[in-house]
Structure formats: structure tokens, C-alpha cells
Amino acid sequence: MQKQREESEHSAKYELLRKEKRQVDSALANVMKAVEAGVVNKTTQARMQELEEQPSEIEKQMFIEKNKMLAEILEEKIREYYEVVNRFHMSLNY
DSSP states (O other): OHHHHHHHHHHHHHHHHHHHHHHHHHHHHHHHHHHHTTOOSHHHHHHHHHHHHHHHHHHHHHHHHHHHHHHHHHHHHHHHHHHHHHHHHHHHHO
16 A cells, blocks of 8 residues: 555656646747747846756656656565565475
8 A cells, every 4th residue: 555655656746747847848948939039138048047957857856756666666576576486485395
């Protein structure tokens, strides 16, 4: 039960990060359109710089969450393997 909740939390965090990245990409594209249209001032420059820094941090967090999910799957498979091996060894002893 605890494991399922943790997997669900990691999956939800990953999806939120994906959504946030799409929003940042969209906002950056909008700022670029403004720049291309000639709207260049300190505000657009500052916003562009802010937006350009965000994707790498979001991608790093996405990588972490994805690896947490994979680690949990791997742990589950290892535990299943050891249970099968243990049952096999026990069946040989009886």
C-alpha cells in the first residue's frame, strides 16, 4: 500500500513537472514572438532570461522523479525474484 502511494506520488510529481515545462516553453515562445515583433525592453529581456533558466531545472527534477519511479520498479522486481528463489529453495528442502 505504501509503495503504491509512493509510486503514485512520483508519477504525479513527474506529470506536474511536464505540465510546468510545457507552460514555460509556451511562455518563452510568446516572449520570442514579442521580441520578433519589435517589443524589446528591459521587461521582455528579464522575462526571457528568467524563462530560459527554468527548463534546465525542471528537466533535472523530471529526471530525478523518473529515476525514482524506475528504482522502485527495479526494487519490486528484485524482491519478486528473491521470493521466487526462496520458495524454490524451500520446496527443495521439503
